[in-house]
Amino acid sequence: QKEVEQNSGPLSVPEGAIASLNCTYSDRVSQSFFWYRQYSGKSPELIMSIYSNGDKEDGRFTAQLNKASQYVSLLIRDSQPSDSATYLCAEGRLYGNNRLAFGKGNQVVVIP
Amino acid sequence: ETGVTQTPRHLVMGMTNKKSLKCEQHLGHNAMYWYKQSAKKPLELMFVYSLEERVENNSVPSRFSPECPNSSHLFLHLHTLQPEDSALYLCASSQDTDYEQYFGPGTRLTVT
Numbered sequence: 348q349k350e351v352e353q354n355s356g357p358l359s360v361p362e363g364a365i366a367s368l369n370c371t372y373s374d375r376v377s378q379s380f381f382w383y384r385q386y387s388g389k390s391p392e393l394i395m396s397i398y399s400n401g402d403k404e405d406g407r408f409t410a411q412l413n414k415a416s417q418y419v420s421l422l423i424r425d426s427q428p429s430d431s432a433t434y435l436c437a438e439g440r441l442y443g444n445n446r447l448a449f450g451k452g453n454q455v456v457v458i459p
Numbered sequence: 460e461t462g463v464t465q466t467p468r469h470l471v472m473g474m475t476n477k478k479s480l481k482c483e484q485h486l487g488h489n490a491m492y493w494y495k496q497s498a499k500k501p502l503e504l505m506f507v508y509s510l511e512e513r514v515e516n517n518s519v520p521s522r523f524s525p526e527c528p529n530s531s532h533l534f535l536h537l538h539t540l541q542p543e544d545s546a547l548y549l550c551a552s553s554q555d556t557d558y559e560q561y562f563g564p565g566t567r568l569t570v571t
Contacts, residue, residue: 351501381558381560390549390563390565391502391562392562393559447504449501449502451500
């Protein structure tokens with residue numbers, strides 16, 4: 348099965364720095380991509396969706412999509428301790444009814 | 460109530476028990492999903508319902524039985540589970556033509 352891959356290992360960033368997360372996917376026909384944030388013991392929360400090549404900004408979050416290279420990234424500017432969570436990348440697949448394929452997630456730890 | 464709700468939030472059951480998980484969405488969506496989240500694994504899609512019709516069953520064992528009586532409610536009936544079925548079970552919903560899925564808080568299931 349085609350996979351969504353995220354960098355392994357936790358990412359530690361100092362407070363105020365930029366956290367950068369990457370995700371690669373293998374299904375060339377995918378049209379939609381999503382970033383979810385999941386706090387420990389909680390459910391995933393949608394924070395960004397992106398459908399077109401380029402950048403999409405929402406507050407301190409920027410999603411970047413490059414369909415030619417098949418990657419999507421998430422930048423968190425001015426990282427705060429409240430950003431400490433696991434970030435899940437998801438790819439929308441054209442298999443009929445709205446299937447999302449999720450990566451394993453990237454843990455981000457913001458150090459005060 | 461707003462968003463997606465799930466009950467119970469925690470459930471401990473023996474392998475011979477029968478229990479049901481309930482999900483309700485208040486977003487006016489017409490697609491609903493069950494996911495399983497185990498430690499160190501990506502989210503696993505279990506079932507998809509669109510317009511109350513099951514459109515996908517992702518090779519889930521028959522000891523898990525979904526039911527969708529209407530577009531706002533989704534159940535997962537459990538019987539003769541195994542300890543390896545212990546996990547966080549998440550419900551999500553979306554609009555039929557929109558890939559953005561919104562998750563409920565989940566049910567933490569422990570099978571003893």
